[in-house]
Amino acid sequence: MKTATLALLLGLAGAAQAQGPANLMQYAHPLVGTAKMGHTFPGATVPFGMVQLSPDTDTLSYATPEGKYNPEVYRYCAGYQYDDPTIVGFSHTHFSGTGHSDLGDFLVMPTVGPLRLNPGTAARPGSGYRSRYSHKTEVAEPAYYRVKLEDPGVLAELTATARVGVHRYTFPQAADAHIVLDLMAGIYNYPGKNVWTFVRVENDSLVTGYRQTNGWGRTRTEYFALQFSKPFAHYGSRNYDQKEPYRGFWGRFDQVHDWPDLAGHQLRLHFDFATKAGEQVLLKMALSSTSTAGALRNLRAEAPGWDFDALRRQGQALWQQELGKVEIQGAKVDKDNFYTAMYHACLTPTIYQDVDGQYRGLDQNNHQAEGFTNYTTFSLWDTFRALHPLFNLIQPKRNADMVQSMLAHYDQSAEHMLPVWSHYANENWCMSGYHSVSVLADAVLTGTVPAAQAERALAACVATARHRWYDGLGDYLDRGYVPDGRSGTSVSTTLEYALDDWCIAQLAQKLGHADLYQEFSKRANNWQNVYDARIGYMRPRAADGAFRAKFDVLSTNGQGFIEGNAWNYSLAVPQDPAGLIAKMGGNARFVPHLDSLFTMNLPDKFFAETEDITRDGIIGNYVHGNEPAHHVAYLYDWTNQPWKTQARVRMILPKMYHPTPDGLGGNDDCGQMSAWYIFSALGFYPVAPASGEYALGSPAVQGATLRLENGKTFTVTVKNQGPKNVYVQSARLNGKLLTRPFIPVAEVMRGGELAFVMGARPMRK
């Protein structure tokens, strides 16, 4: 990983000093997580930007013709795998850290020599338009990516604004240089994925169009405007569709070469040039969710000129600003981990509107965002846990806009529901629960969402939680739990509903709705209905009340839990750890039980049947790579042995996070994994968003300053920090000694100081 050049450092120095700390981008490494299961992308983007311009090392991972899932496709959720030897091209939209695939719109690739319009395969070097490359020439920094494409001999550089991907290609001398625009390509393609593609060559340097897909986003359309710095001499296209019945009429003139009006399912275009040695050709690709007219407006507003370096500097200044919201002191490896996590925590959700506020709504109409910036890609099952609480603390304006975006989704929803897992004007219903209510409740309770919107938020939460048709919710309302057989994830779903209902209860109480508070408080206790006291685990329960007979507390397969097992999920009552502990027999039983979670050895079959997880992502039976466990290490704070939280957290941090391409133990999940790191490294964690409290852990930093949007700062000071000094000897909040390992969120948001004194021995009370 190259650090920024001295010139860049100097260039940023002025801005950096105004912002706060010295250049932090040197510690933010986009390549982290691009190998194995991190599923991050290394390319160029700005904080929460609409464009993620990034290399794809393979894209055409088809499902089988019968529509069966091709497991290989899983590796390419972000389009790039570090160990792949070739780059297919650079596309403009990528998820960060998901377990499902979509996007990869508008793949561009420079080539030289005889035109090849197919991508070739990695197994046959030099085939198709893809190119071999070496990591030795690769640079990946926030808002800048560079690599030498060996086959055409082209140096590729990428940067981005919020809505425009900017490419700079340095060509060799070539009579026949090309830019390929492959509109067949995408992430997770299969027959039928491309619903329609439409392209207009407006003149000899401007191309517009759109790509419409049916995939994880069921009805998704992305529009583009592509501008070239140099007019192309010729262009052509090929339509790989079957013959369309009306083609005959269009045979009266050439519709392959220099024909500006193209449409079909499977289009590839090429733009042809002659280049001198070292000649640079730049491209600007603007996106829009609403129209090509919108894409053109975005292009003109954000990238009116051709100064690549200025746009890069502008993007990197934005990153410096975001990263600088938290300044830490620590060892280099800790800074590398911390700022890489900060980087990954500032990618999603993404801005989803044109410069004029127009966006594509869930009803497929274009809407005007009034008084907020509209966002998309809400991976809520993951992000409600720590990412949105982190936004609430260091990105409250954005979090408020995200809440508005979710309320707009609700308004437009034909089902009258808040988002579950939504992206690009689609609800894809992924995972379970209705965790949007946690985000809303947390935001309202902390004052991030203005009072004027609070009732509207509560109404949306209540309506969402009362839809009997949704995933066993009717049964849950009738019985107090989702019966086994009604759903394959009946236990985890019950637990998630109970947690979400508790959030709604807090919100109702805050707004003075006693009746709703009663209703949802009662529902919040429903976790007790799936707790089998005889064995001390959560367990699937039939409609008649009987727990399932044949049950394996280690297996993640078919035991009634989504992405987890009974061991981890039986701890999933973050709204009431004290109640859970009591139910499990008090500290005397609970603490050893929790201990063994971290120390047991798992059988091999566990790994064979569990997606998203490798041995690296597990400590004992604690599965850090999957979110249901994320609060678990902090549960000791509710027992009489809180020092064990400190030990566990300080063990997890270096084990699960490494500043290397394979350094993430599981999918980054749109920033949730990174948010876990950030909070935990600072020494506190939002076990129960909407509770108004952080649970304390053990800071890994030597110190930290949070620059809050209200102009205040919150400082974490750490005395006697060290690799062995994982135990908190004392903690003071604004000078007052803490007697329990919790701090109020409101206090942190007001600014102040949290002072830790560390040591090598636990403070047993």
Add this chain to the structure above:
Amino acid sequence: MKTATLALLLGLAGAAQAQGPANLMQYAHPLVGTAKMGHTFPGATVPFGMVQLSPDTDTLSYATPEGKYNPEVYRYCAGYQYDDPTIVGFSHTHFSGTGHSDLGDFLVMPTVGPLRLNPGTAARPGSGYRSRYSHKTEVAEPAYYRVKLEDPGVLAELTATARVGVHRYTFPQAADAHIVLDLMAGIYNYPGKNVWTFVRVENDSLVTGYRQTNGWGRTRTEYFALQFSKPFAHYGSRNYDQKEPYRGFWGRFDQVHDWPDLAGHQLRLHFDFATKAGEQVLLKMALSSTSTAGALRNLRAEAPGWDFDALRRQGQALWQQELGKVEIQGAKVDKDNFYTAMYHACLTPTIYQDVDGQYRGLDQNNHQAEGFTNYTTFSLWDTFRALHPLFNLIQPKRNADMVQSMLAHYDQSAEHMLPVWSHYANENWCMSGYHSVSVLADAVLTGTVPAAQAERALAACVATARHRWYDGLGDYLDRGYVPDGRSGTSVSTTLEYALDDWCIAQLAQKLGHADLYQEFSKRANNWQNVYDARIGYMRPRAADGAFRAKFDVLSTNGQGFIEGNAWNYSLAVPQDPAGLIAKMGGNARFVPHLDSLFTMNLPDKFFAETEDITRDGIIGNYVHGNEPAHHVAYLYDWTNQPWKTQARVRMILPKMYHPTPDGLGGNDDCGQMSAWYIFSALGFYPVAPASGEYALGSPAVQGATLRLENGKTFTVTVKNQGPKNVYVQSARLNGKLLTRPFIPVAEVMRGGELAFVMGARPMRK
């Protein structure tokens, strides 16, 4: 054909008296042309309305899986064939009189009993959801259609506003009544025709969505909003797509019954009710080219209530107003023909914008129409001849808006061309020439288009006529003709370009551009380059100048002409009949030649190889069913035997037009055939639009009054009219005796009187 009821007559009486003549709708018969090749539709529409709500008697005429053209599909260009025994359903968009198929969006059908979601086939009575019916119960009037659907026992009534189709279904007593909404159906379906369909059930009486197709309109999207007068008890859907990879997630809840969010290629929906005997259920289906939000606006603006009869009266009042623009006296059969022709001449082009002026442009962006109403469906190869000249006379405001629409198309065109054959935001390039320039020139020269737009119009015409890549135009510019081999229709294309160029020359001259006038006047003479004086016919000519050796002047197949033969096309120099006559050896040779056109007997092979034409559409070798011949009968006016024009026209009128379902001798061609009738029945015809002159013929009416938009009237008076009195004894324009059989268009547009005296013997000079 039922006439309007007395009640309706009385109901309209008040409006009718204010408008002018007594109820004219009794003479307008939408069923005319619905058998054989007229290709008209019988359903409900308002003048130039966006909605054509009409029964389809078959729709699923697939191409073969290899994409080969299925000739059966040709019969269903308008969705309805009079002799078919069943109605499949009622869809909302239809062409009138075309030779190609598209549209048929949003098929609705009421059914009773066990639900059937497939349409069944006509060959198996009682199969599927289609229904048998009898013409005995069928009523087709302007803006009103009625029929008894025998299988479900439902009386179906249809009316329309400009943008909303209104249905009234009278049900029997039924526990299980349904409304089927078949979004797979359309006119000329084949695998891949449906690109995407999207539906939202907004509540228990409102459904919105869109249908996107790839057909004759390559990228066409139509949006709808459908409202029910009575909430449906349940609804359901079926998706006939192959399994989509991400369906698994959506299995967590029922997405077939009462699930409001649907998308796919092949959707059918049903809405379920219980009905009492005689209960009426109404539907309002609003369309939009821009969005479902636009469709909802259109719905609320045009049809806010449920008073079917009021909407019907409103639609019929609009028809009375249109038909009343020309009041004729004559025999009933002549009125039936005349007002049916007036009806068919007021259907196309269609309004193509929302109530707020938004429309989908050629670039697939939504645009705002400023200062004009936007229209679509420009079948220009047909309609430039008489339909637009008719608009220019009795619909000048609409014609001016159509010109603006065409100029907007030009502005948005990636090829920078005026429309050739365009519909629904697509250029489909059908037929040949660039006859838009005729429409523009005629409109500017007659003052219909304001001076401020004239230069813009000229620039668009000139740019269009200089595109070297278009259909042999490059060769035409270089050589003065399109070479044989360059195009299969090289001769007719050359003649068409010459005519179009002449129009541009007139326009240039009017605006004072001497250079352009010279340039295009020279081009206007290019017809001479394909005239083979040795044989006296137009003939394909090779690039080296040699005429094609093997050549058949009767054959319509592969001789270098589009939809015609050398016999008819060699007369296609309407811009210079005198020059043509001279070239052909003067009157002495020309007149007998023209005589024989009308009297010769054609061999059978002619009919076998000629599309669009039956023996009924031909007189001798004169092919009235195809437009290139439309001016031919008037050519005698340029000879010394103009009385032959009079005889021919009076022969063609009753032979080619009958007020019966099979009464049209060929496709109505979006109103061109009807416009021919209207002009000819009045006694004059625009042989060369943009010439500023009408050629006189022989009126079939006993008298006529044209109520012009400028408040003036133009009266045609006829003395001694009679079936044998076909010859004009004298003609006076505003009292002045005409010495040549031509009248200036400007004089007619100013208002005045054209007085014919008829007789049984020709006036030989």
